[in-house]
Amino acid sequence: MIMGKVNIVYIGIIREITGKSSEEVGISGPVKVREVLSTLSRQYGNRFSDELWPEKEDPDRSPYQFLVNGKNIWSLNGWDTEVRDGDSLLISIPISGG
16 A cells, blocks of 8 residues: 655666656655665666666675765665655765865
8 A cells, every 4th residue: 555655866877777867656654765776676677776786796785875855875774764755765876076
């Protein structure tokens, strides 16, 4: 039963893979970031998951940044960070200025 929606925003190659700049994903209450990403991996297939997790021997490591409502998940609870109805999850290549 879907109880809410999370807005997923894609930046970089992952945007090309999904063919979308953003989308809403239905959730059944608070869910962990790892669960949302697992759902998206099933939806978009190997190219999506291979891009996010290129090091198969260390599946918790990704070159991408994941921000929930503008906060890096690693400053929260990592993959176990919860998202709730109305939250935003940004998936982006690391960006640095200079």
